[in-house]
Amino acid sequence: MRLIAESIGHRFGRLEVLDGVSLDVAKGEILAVIGPSGCGKSTLLGILGGLLQPTEGAVSTEGAPPAGCLNPLTYVFQDFALLPWRSVAGNVAFALEHHALDAAERDERIAEVLATTGLAEFADVLPKQLSGGMRQRVGIARALAVKPAVLLLDEPLSSLDAQTRELLMEEFLALWLLHRTTAVYVTHNLDEALQLGDRVCVLSRRPGRIREIVTVDVPRSERDPSRLAPLRQRLWRLVQDEARAADRETMAPVHG
Amino acid sequence: MAERLRFRGGGFVIQRKRHAGWIAGFVIIAAWQASSSLGWASPVFLPSPAGIAKALAGLALSGQLARDVSASLARILVGFSLGASAGLAFGLALGLVSHARAAGLPIVSALFPIPKIALLPLFILWFGIGEPSKWATIGLGVFFPMAIATYSGVDQVPRTLIRMAQSFDVPTAAIVCKVILPGALPGILAGIRISASIALILVVAAEMIAAEHGIGAFILSAGNLMRTEDLLAGVCVLSALGLTVGWAVSRAERRLLGWR
Incomplete structure (x- = not known):
């Protein structure tokens, strides 16, 4: 675009x-x-x-x-803007939950972006447990999940x-x-x-x-x-x- | 000649001392009991801890304790639920809607400092001498701190999180539920802690003014009859109630705010 x-x-x-x-x-x-x-x-x-x-x-x-783009213009923020009460996977899910995706498709997208950003094993971890670099990887994963x-x-x-x-x-x-x-x-x-x-x-x-x-x-x-x-x-x-x-x-x- | 460096970084660090609290409490009660046993304190004006414990046991056995405590708890429960839920909703409106804040905040500031017990006579005129006047007093007392705590909790939600949600086109209602409410939860729980103790104060005061049963009524009548052991037993029950509420809020904080 x-x-x-x-x-x-x-x-x-x-x-x-x-x-x-x-x-x-x-x-x-x-x-x-x-x-x-x-x-x-x-x-x-x-x-x-x-x-x-x-x-x-x-x-x-x-x-x-x-194809499959849910949010054409998508941000990655300096301060990561992660919801501290949500896990890594939950933060990625936040960008998808209000879209008409069935659960399987949503989980698939989450798993895919977590894998490509090297976060697969951190899916259930809270942001406070992550280093700055890992937090920004979550920010990037969240942005990629909507296929911008x-x-x-x-x-x-x-x-x-x-x-x-x-x-x-x-x-x-x-x-x-x-x-x-x-x-x-x-x-x-x-x-x-x-x-x-x-x-x-x-x-x-x-x-x-x-x-x-x-x-x-x-x-x-x-x-x-x-x-x-x-x-x-x-x-x-x-x-x-x-x-x-x-x-x-x-x-x-x-x-x- | 080499001189060994003097350490100067000590102090100003509070360490955890686990047993100090229990020991201090034990020492105070023991000294109190000793002064009663030695006859230094009059049993009428300052009964001994053992006497208070005996009175407490008697009240528990006779069923009077259960009746008074349940009467007070029922009033707190109804009044608190009404006041807290209304305060939460009003606080959200203050935090989220410019017009509500502009119009509502001066009103809250004007009404918050009124000691709510002063309105009990008015509520008795409005609602009668029964339970509703007590619910109204407690509810109103809880409403304001709850509204203020919620409003400042909403204000403390980082703007960047809201912008982030908007940048993903998250609908407004979902932003309120998934970003603002969880973000304001620390403030809301702090509000619950404060308003629960206010509810306890108000229920006692209201019962002292107009009630047959309840801890406040019990303490007042014990005082009128010079039954100071019963009086202080009632005070102990109040202390236990307050501690229980504080403990419950702390537990909720640990469970719900583990992400901090």
């Missing part, structure tokens, strides 16, 4: 967070979105999935969702430590290669963006505008640090001024 955003603008009260953001994510593409903190990345993702009503502009989709047409990933690896992040990135890429689901991947991590993205959209500091969209013209199988170094350099140059300026900004107007 193709995802098109046309001149999205958004403000919270008097605070302008996004301005004229237009995106066109092709079917089967991963678009990485990077930018300094507070630049409206998460707001943009909320708008792309219909969780936020933009002040200006509109989002549309084009093309039919894949577009995945919207909101800094999915940001609350994990560096090693776990590396592991999950590889796993996510392997899973993505199976289904080639259209995806928007919001991150503040240049390496994640370069490893995963077909293109990288760089947002400016608040109000977020598109500074540049960089195509990662290295095949995914050849993306080692040395091949990506020139691109990384270029992205860092785009981001660093914004990051420096954003860092010195106050979050809210100071009175006095």
Whole structure:
């Protein structure tokens, strides 16, 4: 499914967070979105999935969702957003229970995604017993269970430590290669963006505008640090001024 | 010259001491009994623990204990059920509906501080001297803490969980049942704990004002007749009731909130 955003603008009260953001994510593409903190990345993702009503502009989709798709636009959240009182399997089931699936079909989908994310033996475990990495695997399993047409990933690896992040990135890429689901991947991590993205959209500091969209013209199988170094350099140059300026900004107007 | 490092990280850690509570209780009761046996305390104004135990046994054997306790428990049960379920529903509305919160919260804040026992005379005028006036007093006393606990429990459900449910197109009613209610359960159980002790206070007060049976009525009449052993036996029963309720809520918390 193709995802098109046309001149999205958004403000919270008097605070302008996004301005004229237009995106066109092709079917089967991963678009990485990077930018300094507070630049409206998460707001943009909320708008792309219909969780936020933009002040200006509109989002549309084009093309039919894949067979068996229950929730075309599906999120993976930074803080995992797991129901702490439900087991791993119960959390995956939560995304399916309100759909007209018979019990056998539902259990089959749950078993399948738990197997592909390596969670089969943890089906009955509660989230509090899992490490951060395992919790995010549950978040990913839940997203895959609805066979999404577009995945919207909101800094999915940001609350994990560096090693776990590396592991999950590889796993996510392997899973993505199976289904080639259209995806928007919001991150503040240049390496994640370069490893995963077909293109990288760089947002400016608040109000977020598109500074540049960089195509990662290295095949995914050849993306080692040395091949990506020139691109990384270029992205860092785009981001660093914004990051420096954003860092010195106050979050809210100071009175006095 | 090398100097050995001084340890300075001690203290400020509360450790579990298992028997201390039993020992302290035993010491207090033993001292009390001793002062009675030695004749330091007047048996009329402060009867001995043994005397209270004997009175308690007598009340249990005569059947009076069962009659008074069951009368009080029945009042608590009806009043609490009415007040708690209404409070739960009202608290949910306060937590979920903007208009209900805007209109309801000032009303709750205004009525919550009224000692509900002050309304018993009014309820007696409305409902008569019988049971309904006591149910109403207890129910109203339970309603407000329950509504407030539920409302703040709902407020504490993480927004991200609600957004997650919405992102999977989960219907609103299912979000309330599967996300908001379980998420608010810690607050609701805390509310049950508080309102159960309020119910106990109110049933005793109401029975002291107007009742033939019940623990409150029994304690009052024992006091009027200077039967302090019976009076304190009734107080012990109240303590046991309160402890039992607290224990039951703790058990429910352990069972239902194991996921925390």
